Amino acid sequence: MKTGFGAFGVALAMLLAMAGAAEAETMARCTGQTVLNVITNYQTTTRGSETIVSFDYSEAHDFCLRDGSKVVAKETGSVIERISADGDLHLRAAREVLSYAGSEITFTAEASLLPSGWHSVITSVGMAAECSRV
Numbered sequence: 804m805k806t807g808f809g810a811f812g813v814a815l816a817m818l819l820a821m822a823g824a825a826e827a828e829t830m831a832r833c834t835g836q837t838v839l840n841v842i843t844n845y846q847t848t849t850r851g852s853e854t855i856v857s858f859d860y861s862e863a864h865d866f867c868l869r870d871g872s873k874v875v876a877k878e879t880g881s882v883i884e885r886i887s888a889d890g891d892l893h894l895r896a897a898r899e900v901l902s903y904a905g906s907e908i909t910f911t912a913e914a915s916l917l918p919s920g921w922h923s924v925i926t927s928v929g930m931a932a933e934c935s936r937v
Contacts, residue, residue, distance in 0.1 A: 835865020835873055844881075852888035857881070866903060876903035892916040 841861040847857045859881045866876040880899030886892055896912040914923035 814910075835867070836867070838863045854886045856884040858888070864901070866901065874903055876901050878902070 835845045839860050839862045846856070846860040858881075861877070861879045864876050864878045865873050878899060878901045881897050883895045883897075884892065886893075892915065894912070894914045896910075899911070899912065900907050900909050903907050909928040910925055911928060912923065912925045914921070
């Protein structure tokens with residue numbers, strides 16, 4: 804399951820790095836790291852040739868702002884990760900709350916890592932805003 808957590812961290816970092824940009828021309832390259840501080844309600848099941856991993860988490864997350872600066876934010880949420888026998892990864896993050904400087908944003912996210920590439924959709928909850936990257 805170490806691979807699953809590593810893939811989750813990379814995937815979530817990529818999702819959040821893209822969340823700060825409303826338009827492609829305003830997006831600045833930004834790399835960082837995610838540190839999972841607390842994992843609870845961890846469950847693993849197998850369905851056919853797929854492994855399903857689900858858990859709740861709290862983490863410290865490098866978050867990139869539109870101006871290219873990087874801050875450390877706190878994030879909590881729930882994840883369902885589906886890994887196929889051929890290595891395809893599908894993530895669904897629900898009830899995620901990102902907190903920084905007294906403000907919060909709640910969102911859901913879905914992402915897939917396939918041989919054809921990375922695809923993600925991030926939707927803020929209650930704000931009718933969506934950011935999609937292929």
